[in-house]
Amino acid sequence: xxxxxxxxxxxxxxxxxLLEEMAQSYELISGEFQQTGSxxxxxxxxxxxxxxxxxxxxxxxxxxxxxxxxxxxxxxxxLRPARxxxxxxxxxxxxxxxxxxxxxxxGVVVWLTVYRDDGADHPQLVEDARGRVGAxxxxxxxxxxxxxFLLGKTFSAADIMMAFTxxxxxxxxxxxxxxxxxxxxxxxxxxxxxxxxxxxxxxLEFFAHKSPNTS
Ligand SMILES: N[C@@H](CCC(=O)N[C@@H](CS)C(=O)NCC(=O)O)C(=O)O
Numbered sequence: 001x002x003x004x005x006x007x008x009x010x011x012x013x014x015x016x017x018l019l020e021e022m023a024q025s026y027e028l029i030s031g032e033f034q035q036t037g038s039x040x041x042x043x044x045x046x047x048x049x050x051x052x053x054x055x056x057x058x059x060x061x062x063x064x065x066x067x068x069x070x071x072x073x074x075x076x077x078x079l080r081p082a083r084x085x086x087x088x089x090x091x092x093x094x095x096x097x098x099x100x101x102x103x104x105x106x107g108v109v110v111w112l113t114v115y116r117d118d119g120a121d122h123p124q125l126v127e128d129a130r131g132r133v134g135a136x137x138x139x140x141x142x143x144x145x146x147x148x149f150l151l152g153k154t155f156s157a158a159d160i161m162m163a164f165t166x167x168x169x170x171x172x173x174x175x176x177x178x179x180x181x182x183x184x185x186x187x188x189x190x191x192x193x194x195x196x197x198x199x200x201x202x203x204l205e206f207f208a209h210k211s212p213n214t215s
Contacts, residue, residue: 003027003055004026007031011164014160016200016201017194018070020197021157022077047060063161063164078154087151091150091157102140102165103168105136109126134174160188167185189207
């Protein structure tokens with residue numbers, strides 16, 4: 001059976017949520033995120049990263065790639081537009097934007113202020129990364145003006161990818177200037193498939209936007 005390696009507060013929620021939307025059965029292998037100080041790829045998964053899937057020996061990391069693989073293999077279930085359509089191009093754009101463009105500067109903020117905990121020694125770097133987070137969230141907020149989802153009226157797997165990124169932004173207090181994104185994230189996290197995945201993967205607290213230092 002398809003196995004998903006998952007830990008709370010990681011991108012594994014994206015894959016669990018997608019599988020719940022697809023009503024696809026899977027075995028959840030739950031672990032805890034190991035703090036990455038100076039070592040990387042040390043998570044208790046076959047790749048050392050979360051998320052990882054093992055689909056009868058096909059071992060994959062990268063949440064965006066896993067998303068596309070699962071939709072190809074197990075059926076799209078209306079979760080992405082037809083290939084070659086204009087909407088499919090937009091779907092791919094936002095799917096990748098979620099981790100490549102929007103999460104990158106967020107990752108720097110998290111790295112310096114949460115994992116390394118020496119952000120105070122590098123105020124310029126933190127400020128620069130925060131500025132780039134704001135710059136990456138602005139076009140998204142504009143996109144959600146008058147739209148329920150990234151593609152308009154239709155929910156897609158790109159929304160799943162984006163929700164994790166926006167939740168990370170919210171825990172750092174960086175979603176407040178973006179009212180469309182705040183409302184959009186609230187909409188997404190009411191979905192039954194999200195709630196099922198969040199419960200199974202221990203992510204309900206994270207999506208309540210609690211930072212690692214608050215309980
Ligand atoms: N771009 C990758 C990022 C994967 C990633 O960095 N995952 C984090 C948890 S959310 C991790 O496993 N970090 C441990 C490490 O970097 O060694 C994806 O979208 O899956």
